[in-house]
Amino acid sequence: MTQNKLYVRIxxxxxxxxxxxxxxxxxxxxxxxxLSSTGHAKFYIAKDAGIFEKNGLDVTLVEFSNSGDGIAAxxxxxxxxxxxxxLAPLIHISxxxxxxxxxxxxxxxxxxxxxxxxxxxxxxLSDLKxxxxxxxxxxxxxxxxxxxxxxxxxxxxxxxxxxxxKNPPAVIEAVKNGSVYAGVTWGPxxxxxxxxxxxxxxxxxxxxxxxxxxxxxxxxxxxxxRDDIYKRLIKSLxxxxxxxxxxxxxxxxxxxxxxKLDTALVNKAFYSGYVTQDTDPNVKGVEFFWDFxxxxxFIKSDKNVSEYVITDYYRKALAEIRKQKPKSEFYAxxxxxFKSRN
Numbered sequence: 001m002t003q004n005k006l007y008v009r010i011x012x013x014x015x016x017x018x019x020x021x022x023x024x025x026x027x028x029x030x031x032x033x034x035l036s037s038t039g040h041a042k043f044y045i046a047k048d049a050g051i052f053e054k055n056g057l058d059v060t061l062v063e064f065s066n067s068g069d070g071i072a073a074x075x076x077x078x079x080x081x082x083x084x085x086x087l088a089p090l091i092h093i094s095x096x097x098x099x100x101x102x103x104x105x106x107x108x109x110x111x112x113x114x115x116x117x118x119x120x121x122x123x124x125l126s127d128l129k130x131x132x133x134x135x136x137x138x139x140x141x142x143x144x145x146x147x148x149x150x151x152x153x154x155x156x157x158x159x160x161x162x163x164x165x166k167n168p169p170a171v172i173e174a175v176k177n178g179s180v181y182a183g184v185t186w187g188p189x190x191x192x193x194x195x196x197x198x199x200x201x202x203x204x205x206x207x208x209x210x211x212x213x214x215x216x217x218x219x220x221x222x223x224x225x226r227d228d229i230y231k232r233l234i235k236s237l238x239x240x241x242x243x244x245x246x247x248x249x250x251x252x253x254x255x256x257x258x259x260k261l262d263t264a265l266v267n268k269a270f271y272s273g274y275v276t277q278d279t280d281p282n283v284k285g286v287e288f289f290w291d292f293x294x295x296x297x298f299i300k301s302d303k304n305v306s307e308y309v310i311t312d313y314y315r316k317a318l319a320e321i322r323k324q325k326p327k328s329e330f331y332a333x334x335x336x337x338f339k340s341r342n
Contacts, residue, residue, distance in 0.1 A: 027058040028229045033070045033082030034061055036259055038187045038270045039106030039214060040083060042240040042277060044258040045251060051239050055232040065167040068138040071217075074099060080222050081233065083214040085140040086289050087298070093308050094301035100223065101309040103216035103234050104282050109275035110141035110204035110213070111190040113175055114182040119199035122182065125207065126152040131181035132161040134174045140213045141184040141204065143289075147296035148207040156296075172196055186213075188261050188269040203274055208292065212285040227313070235317035237279045242330050244277050280334070283309050283342045311342045 034040045043061055046052045052059040064070040067084035071092055074082050083105040092099060114122055121127060125148045135142035142164070146156040156162060163180060165171050168189035175183040176196055185193065190200050204211060216237070223230060244251050248271060256266045269275075283306050290305040318338060322331050 027053070027056055028232075029058045029060070030080040030229070030233065031060045031062055031078070032233075033064050033073055033079045033084065035067070035070070035084065035186075035214070036063055036065070037106075037109070037214075038255055038259065038266060039109045039275045039277075041244060041251060041255045041270060042105060042237045042279065043083075044254050045243050046236045046240040048254045048257070049240070049243060049250070051236045051243075052233075055236045055239075057229070057232055057236060059233075066137055066139065071097075071099075071138070074217060074219055077219065077221065081216055081218040081230075083216050085138065086212050086215055086286070087140045087143040087293065088138040089215055089217045090286075090290055090293055090305065091138065091299055093305065094299040094303065098220040099217045099308070100220060101215040101281055101286060102218055102223070102230060102313050103237060104212065104278045104280050104285075105214040105216055105237075107211060107213050107276040107278060107285070108203075108205050109187040110139075110144055110184065111186070111193075111200045111274075112145065112182055112184055112202040113172070113190065113193045113198045114201055115175060115178070116197065116199050118181060119201050122201040124152060125149050125202065126154050128182055129154055129159050132163060132179075134163045134165050134171045134180040134183040136167060136171060136184065136186075137164040139184070139186070140211075141186055143293055143296065143298055144204045144208050144211065145184050146298065147292050150296050168192075172198065187275060188259060188265065191261075191265050191269050205274060210285070211292075212282055212289050215281070215286065223310075230313045231316050231320075234279060234313040235320060238314075238317055238321060238331075238334070241277050241279050241334075242328075245330060278337070279314065280338050280341055281309050281311050281314055283311065285341065311338075314338065315342075 034043050067088035070082050070084035071088045073079045149156045168185040171183040171185050172193050174180045175198055252263050252267045256263045286309050293299045325331055
């Protein structure tokens with residue numbers, strides 16, 4: 001072997017070793033909380049399709065059964081980020097929590113359910129006057145229903161009896177066994193309710209059209225000095241959102257694996273038009289829901305909620321992708337929507 005060939009082989013071996021070490025170093029670990037919902041599809045897709053990994057992230061997804069427990073984990077520093085409705089983070093912000101909204105996970109996809117024999121009697125929320133309603137503690141659906149009741153002239157403190165339960169299965173069981181007249185849940189548990197012989201009588205899009213739901217949140221202490229990591233997180237979710245739009249089959253297969261539901265039912269739930277998948281933090285949507293919560297007397301605060309929404313991660317992630325894919329109609333539309341909402 002000539003000396004030059006030996007040098008070449010040594011150099012190649014060194015470069016290979018350096019590449020292996022660099023790839024290991026580049027993977028930043030993140031722990032992210034989520035709810036078992038079709039609406040949280042971008043987390044599942046970014047994980048299983050290797051999108052997180054491609055963007056240098058080693059993500060562990062941690063499941064929670066309700067928003068209250070998830071928010072507590074964020075505030076305690078146990079999670080780097082999480083998505084737990086829109087009601088829970090805004091209540092905590094109103095109470096002085098050091099959390100920030102950094103992106104969006106989903107919108108809509110909340111439903112009111114009841115027994116089949118009662119379904120014909122519920123055409124609007126005010127038809128529930130005098131009834132017992134099961135909701136999920138700190139769930140967005142809870143806020144939608146209470147705010148909607150007030151809008152229809154019903155005092156949710158006096159004219160109905162609201163029971164806060166821990167998770168969607170508990171709500172379904174309460175409605176099924178007759179201990180409550182109606183319940184409020186989110187997808188795909190609306191389909192599970194129908195499988196259990198119950199009826200969906202109202203959708204949140206009819207009560208509060210275009211409402212935001214799960215916002216991606218993080219504590220200030222987790223965000224500090226980690227702008228690039230969180231930009232890559234948002235970029236990953238944006239790329240997963242593109243998969244949702246352009247590859248239905250793959251998206252459904254991944255979602256079905258994570259929430260353990262038949263692919264036909266996942267397709268029905270996810271592509272029904274009841275749920276949106278915008279990664280955009282949507283400042284205007286947050287402001288609208290904040291005012292909705294104040295009007296419903298959920299929160300009392302004079303804070304300017306827009307100051308608690310960080311749009312830079314999304315803006316920078318989207319700009320980076322636009323440079324990489326300048327001809328993409330999907331990202332061109334995302335940019336247009338972002339400018340209109342923020």
